[in-house]
Amino acid sequence: MLGKLFGVGRGAALKDYEVGKHLGSGNFAEVKEATRKSDGQTFAIKIIDKSKVGDMADALQTEIDILRSISHPNIIKLIAVHDEKKKMNLVMELATGGELFDRIVERGSYTEADAATLIGDLSNALFYLHAKGIVHRDLKPENLIYASKAPDSPIKLADFGLAKLVGGAIVMQTACGTPGYVAPEILANKGYGIEVDMWSVGVILYILLCGFPPFYEEEMPALFKQIMSGRYDFPSPWWDNISADAKDLVKKLLVVDPKKRFTAEQVLKHKWIQGHAPKTQLNLTVDAMKKFNARRKLKRAAMGILAKNRVQRMVELAQEADRAVTAAKKR
Template sequence: MSIASSMNNNSLQFFKKYELGKILGTGAFSEVKVAVNRQTREKFAVKIIDKSKCKGKENMIDTEISILSKVHHENIVQLYDLYQIDNKIYLVMELVTGGELFDDIVRRGKYTESDAARIVQKILLAIDYLHGMGIAHRDLKPENLLLSDKSKNGKVMISDFGLSKIFNDEEVMKTACGTPGYVAPEVLKRQGYGKEVDLWSIGVITYILLCGYPPFYDQNNVELYKQILACRYEFEKPWWDNISEDAKGFIRKLLVLDPTKRYTAKQAVNHPFIVLNCGPPPNVVESIPKEISSSSNQNKKKESNVNNKEVSQDYYKNQLSNNNNNSNNQVSSDNNNLAPGVTKKLQQVLSSKKVYIYMNFKYKKTLI
């Protein structure tokens, strides 16, 4: 049964089943609240999208719902239920409480190789699953990777599919989207690209996890893009001196200019850096979830232009404190783990979400 055919009863059905609680976060056209199943007392996160605020961005919403209704993986935030009430869409989703990987990087400064490998392995397994289903994420970055809880063993989970794309092997994607610093060189060339862009982004994320600062950085986007297009990065002394050759070799297999020579997710998850720290990848066949009622069928629309994808929507922020206000203070008080001489760079590039939001917006405009 589609949303349209049941929308008259959806309000009654939703509020009979769920009790809404406090706000977890807000975005440009959505907010996220805690919801409790009245019968089981299980907690969820409900993303409430105001369709009246989504003019020109409907394609992002359709894509996100279409993808979330298809995927089922332990390292991807799961969609459980879907309602339309008046002019709003209610997405009942898995509640994760560990916050963003972004904030954990800022707090810790850098990771041990074993911790970094554990996180990267889970991202690779999820991306291999998505690629196998014909889905490219296209905006992998620490802000879009959530931690299931605040324990040391919390699972990393991929979120925010607003810029994702359902593709086929013959199709070439051309929309310029992503985030500066994480975007693959073939996107900047605007000659078409494929799912390999996700592996480049994972290479950048791995680099940051291991040393605490990004491989490509310049406050001027033009200069930043020149670095990326030339694949110009270094394992700088002394900060990389104690990092293994396996780890460096793993990054070299992902930060490769030619996407046809870049490691696939399957190849990457079997690299010694991952296997020696995490063991061989599990041979798990993911089950397919039951069909979720949705008014959005498989997204067969052509991609809208870059203006319709200006800034990736906030997925949801499991921040019970004011991270945006406190992020600079967090960095200044947690600099003990940072390599001397890169603290300022880390503060400029990683500490302020405002910097990324601004850069993301600027990037989309620059590529038009």
């Protein structure tokens, strides 16, 4: 079924690779590092368990189709797809430089110019994607990874699990994304387009400049109300020394009306991106980001444990149901 769905033939799967350490996992997939035996080159392999895919088959098909159609220096590249009887293996470019915020916290030295380079790289990737009618829909720090540990390493956009191909009069209505980074039009549930990615860029830019998010409430209804109203500010002392050009770009991106929001092309033409970002150290930003990053990672770990427990409970309930059916048949 899935072999036909994904449109790839059966063939040599992982025998050409030396599979190594675990890199991450999700609901139906695990990511491992792997070395190609023929040349020693390393990759990341996303190993998808077909038995767990279920209703996500169409979304996986879309993800694979999109990844096959794109090639950009700031986007993680799909190298190959290997289909097996029980698993689908996606061989991906391996990025080893770490997540965006982790890297900033580790490096110590950080300026507005560094932030401008990051937003420029991300906007370059989005300009490319949006021109092809592709919207990512889940831009967040976890999906921005450095290619390597090198000081001048480019940033790479990853995880196209929620990406969608749009065009013409097609309007998306599925509510998706990550709270805190999601655009107001998604929450309004009235349809949306590629502009949602640029709102997320605005949120990421805001955090890059001060170290904490523009919208932050513990309760989801309050958070979503704040986002839908576009209510944020530039609190002192964190924003006191941030340039007017940087603030201007934030204001051009965090616009509730998607038609008035900056596009990726407009971001790339903004003077702050074009070399006018100051090179003064953002020490307050780094200190604030350390705290925000620690809370973010703790919350992600807690959510992972809860998800694992839910899956375990579902398995236990299924087993109990099977035992009940077996017992009933014996009566």
